[in-house]
Amino acid sequence: MALNNLVxxxxxxxxxxxQTAVAMRDVLVALAPITVAALVAFTYNALFVIAVSVASAMxxxxxxxxVRGKKSTLEDGxxxxxxxxxxxxxxPQIHWFHIIVATFVAIVVAKELMGGLGRNIFNPALFGFxxxxxxxxxxxxxxxxxxxxxxxxxxxxxxxxxxFLKQGLEGSAAAPSYIALFFANYxxxxxxxxxxxxxxxxxxxxxxxxxxxxxxxTILGTVFxxxxxxxxxxxxxxxxxxxxxxxxxxxxxxVTSPMTWQGQLIFGLLIGVLIVVIRLYGGTAGAxxxxxxxxxxxxxxxxxxxxxxxxxxxxxA
Amino acid sequence: MAAExxxxxxxxxxxxxxxxxAGKAIKAIPVxxxxxxxxxxxxGAPCEPKVGVGDRVELGQLIGDAEAFVSAxxxxxxxxxxxxxxxxxxxxxxxxxxxxxTADESQPEFARKPGKDLESLSDEDIRDIAxxxxxxxxxxxxxxxxxxxxxxxxxxxxxxxxxGCECEPYLTCDHRYMLERxxxxxxxxxxxxxxxxxxxxxxxxxxxxxxxxxxxxxxxASEPDISVEVLDVKYPEGAEKMLIFALTGRKVPPGxxxxxxxxxxxxxxxxxxxxxxxxxxxxxxxxxxxxTGPGVREPSNLLVxxxxxxxxxxxxxxxxxxxxxxxxxxxxxxxxxxxxxxxxVVKGTSGLVVLTSDIVDLGEEAECVRxxxxxxACPMFLSPNYIVTAVKRGQWDQAEMxxxxxxxxCGCCTYDCPAYIPHIDYVRKAKxxxxxxxxx
Numbered sequence: 111m112a113l114n115n116l117v118x119x120x121x122x123x124x125x126x127x128x129q130t131a132v133a134m135r136d137v138l139v140a141l142a143p144i145t146v147a148a149l150v151a152f153t154y155n156a157l158f159v160i161a162v163s164v165a166s167a168m169x170x171x172x173x174x175x176x177v178r179g180k181k182s183t184l185e186d187g188x189x190x191x192x193x194x195x196x197x198x199x200x201x202p203q204i205h206w207f208h209i210i211v212a213t214f215v216a217i218v219v220a221k222e223l224m225g226g227l228g229r230n231i232f233n234p235a236l237f238g239f240x241x242x243x244x245x246x247x248x249x250x251x252x253x254x255x256x257x258x259x260x261x262x263x264x265x266x267x268x269x270x271x272x273x274f275l276k277q278g279l280e281g282s283a284a285a286p287s288y289i290a291l292f293f294a295n296y297x298x299x300x301x302x303x304x305x306x307x308x309x310x311x312x313x314x315x316x317x318x319x320x321x322x323x324x325x326x327x328t329i330l331g332t333v334f335x336x337x338x339x340x341x342x343x344x345x346x347x348x349x350x351x352x353x354x355x356x357x358x359x360x361x362x363x364x365v366t367s368p369m370t371w372q373g374q375l376i377f378g379l380l381i382g383v384l385i386v387v388i389r390l391y392g393g394t395a396g397a398x399x400x401x402x403x404x405x406x407x408x409x410x411x412x413x414x415x416x417x418x419x420x421x422x423x424x425x426x427a
Numbered sequence: 428m429a430a431e432x433x434x435x436x437x438x439x440x441x442x443x444x445x446x447x448x449a450g451k452a453i454k455a456i457p458v459x460x461x462x463x464x465x466x467x468x469x470x471g472a473p474c475e476p477k478v479g480v481g482d483r484v485e486l487g488q489l490i491g492d493a494e495a496f497v498s499a500x501x502x503x504x505x506x507x508x509x510x511x512x513x514x515x516x517x518x519x520x521x522x523x524x525x526x527x528x529t530a531d532e533s534q535p536e537f538a539r540k541p542g543k544d545l546e547s548l549s550d551e552d553i554r555d556i557a558x559x560x561x562x563x564x565x566x567x568x569x570x571x572x573x574x575x576x577x578x579x580x581x582x583x584x585x586x587x588x589x590x591g592c593e594c595e596p597y598l599t600c601d602h603r604y605m606l607e608r609x610x611x612x613x614x615x616x617x618x619x620x621x622x623x624x625x626x627x628x629x630x631x632x633x634x635x636x637x638x639x640x641x642x643x644x645x646x647x648a649s650e651p652d653i654s655v656e657v658l659d660v661k662y663p664e665g666a667e668k669m670l671i672f673a674l675t676g677r678k679v680p681p682g683x684x685x686x687x688x689x690x691x692x693x694x695x696x697x698x699x700x701x702x703x704x705x706x707x708x709x710x711x712x713x714x715x716x717x718x719t720g721p722g723v724r725e726p727s728n729l730l731v732x733x734x735x736x737x738x739x740x741x742x743x744x745x746x747x748x749x750x751x752x753x754x755x756x757x758x759x760x761x762x763x764x765x766x767x768x769x770x771x772v773v774k775g776t777s778g779l780v781v782l783t784s785d786i787v788d789l790g791e792e793a794e795c796v797r798x799x800x801x802x803x804a805c806p807m808f809l810s811p812n813y814i815v816t817a818v819k820r821g822q823w824d825q826a827e828m829x830x831x832x833x834x835x836x837c838g839c840c841t842y843d844c845p846a847y848i849p850h851i852d853y854v855r856k857a858k859x860x861x862x863x864x865x866x867x
Binding site: 115116117118119120121122123124125126128129130132133183186226227228229364365366367368369370417418419420421422423 | 439441442596668672678679680681683750751752753754755759760761762763764765766767780782784786787788789790793794795796797798799800802805806807808809810812830833836838841842843844845846847849851852855
């Protein structure tokens with residue numbers, strides 16, 4: 111009898127196809143449309159930023175694990191995802207040194223020093239992005255029109271849609287239209303080349319069950335409604351800037367979001383409110399990033415508050 | 428008839444693969460040369476041997492019994508000679524005192540006692556019959572039936588639930604029992620109802636066994652207090668608490684038994700065994716075992732004498748195919764992986780599942796990524812990942828706080844975990860440690 115290979119483990123002896131690495135691959139697939147759109151819009155500028163960001167993120171992770179004497183975790187794909195997400199947040203023209211500093215902060219500080227994937231409190235990509243936003247002048251370099259489709263739609267030079275929004279000028283002729291916000295390169299970060307492409311990826315992630323719908327829907331809904339309440343343009347607000355990317359790809363990060371749907375709902379509400387308030391009353395750049403990072407800080411509390419109620423815990427019927 | 432499909436919240440949808448053996452009628456395995464009958468195959472006190480080495484035993488003869496209330500006697504599953512009484516490794520890896528019987532070449536048919544009038548039996552009679560026949564829950568947990576049908580006086584039971592879910596992937600023995608022993612099962616269910624003084628019987632069956640649903644419904648059409656309900660195909664639909672909730676809307680509180688909400692749940696095999704014991708005087712010495720999986724040449728539903736080594740079951744099904752890497756006694760979600768094919772079948776053995784290398788995914792345990800999938804899957808609404816964290820840190824009070832003691836080890840969390848965390852390993856550690864701490 112061919113029984114030399116019998117393995118004894120605790121049950122269950124069957125498992126689903128769930129794997130962290132597969133989920134990360136799904137995220138990369140979901141990011142493909144927006145990445146391609148960015149490459150079309152910003153050509154080699156985008157390619158350069160993405161390549162430097164992904165490569166340095168992987169390098170930092172490899173070094174950090176080595177120094178800590180831990181097993182390499184490159185194969186789980188999370189470093190690639192962090193590198194790509196970070197690149198998508200950056201402006202198309204940014205000094206390579208800034209990118210490397212940003213990935214260092216993201217991977218080494220925000221992730222590995224916190225204990226590695228699973229223990230970090232803040233979304234690494236956003237943490238790195240906010241750091242570089244603060245400590246360099248990249249803010250001034252957000253711009254559109256570097257690629258093939260420069261001016262193809264309603265492309266603008268200089269002022270990004272968020273500036274129009276802040277000034278209450280989103281309805282003006284100079285500001286990009288809804289259609290432009292939806293499909294085209296209108297100025298801003300590398301990822302601000304059409305929220306449709308992000309929506310496409312987000313839908314894929316929900317379809318693949320990598321993420322749930324509660325967080326993105328709550329964030330988008332809150333931003334949409336609150337913006338109108340405060341006298342701004344809600345649709346414009348969710349289409350412009352990083353709201354869409356944040357709602358589907360950043361706030362839904364497994365590690366840094368609440369685990370129960372009740373917690374996720376409050377988390378989404380909080381982030382939505384913060385986005386609108388920061389955008390309308392604070393600075394324009396990085397509003398989504400700040401909002402999500404602040405939300406991240408509340409996650410341990412939300413997980414404590416919204417523990418699932420044990421089956422039968424209430425008095426029996 | 429209600430078209431409604433009942434269910435619970437949480438759980439998972441694994442591939443069921445029941446088609447491998449669902450269509451195979453129950454057939455008796457060739458008589459084994461030797462059977463090894465554990466003197467403890469149930470929850471509760473072990474039995475003392477009632478025979479000596481060299482004694483002749485008849486089919487169905489009592490060979491082990493105990494004084495304790497929570498226990499069940501064991502009987503000879505073949506006619507033959509006692510060869511040895513010694514400690515033998517059982518399917519969980521534990522050493523248990525066991526009686527080895529060398530079987531006679533030719534085996535007699537079981538001599539049925541003349542038909543008893545089931546109507547005239549009192550609840551006390553039925554409990555005695557269950558005890559004498561050594562009945563235990565045949566779904567896997569093997570809890571002595573007599574104890575289960577003696578609910579506390581202050582907790583009246585109004586509903587008997589016959590568990591025909593068979594929610595474990597691959598297994599089909601209960602399906603075959605329901606199809607081939609329909610009348611006997613209904614008679615057994617009535618006996619259970621009488622034993623606990625219930626006023627209704629609900630038979631719960633997952634919707635992937637509609638032929639069994641139809642067969643049973645046609646038989647109980649004229650019985651107003653027996654209903655057959657269709658349940659969603661979802662694991663673990665057949666878990667006691669989930670099943671009670673799905674069928675009655677009642678929730679058994681943490682740490683409590685079904686009698687708390689007026690229910691008694693029994694497996695279909697147990698109901699049939701009770702009928703056999705009451706009507707024919709037949710003790711529980713054989714059962715149907717589904718031998719299946721991609722690693723078995725001819726998956727089958729075999730009627731097997733208790734104590735038959737699993738290697739005999741494999742031989743009866745044409746041997747192995749492919750590259751078997753897991754030999755699981757029980758279902759693939761909750762069963763016990765075997766190191767070899769020597770363990771004998773016990774009363775609670777519902778299946779023998781042979782999984783091959785292309786199906787078994789032995790990933791390496793990684794860090795929890797807090798995806799929350801274990802929380803979504805947990806039918807008890809626990810937080811498996813927090814139990815694991817607490818166990819890793821040795822925080823036993825935290826492990827208990829997150830629900831370690833309420834876990835009934837269905838395995839849904841691990842099934843869906845992208846980080847390959849073996850939650851049940853940790854939960855078992857927690858249970859052991861918490862129990863030890865409470866003793867102090």
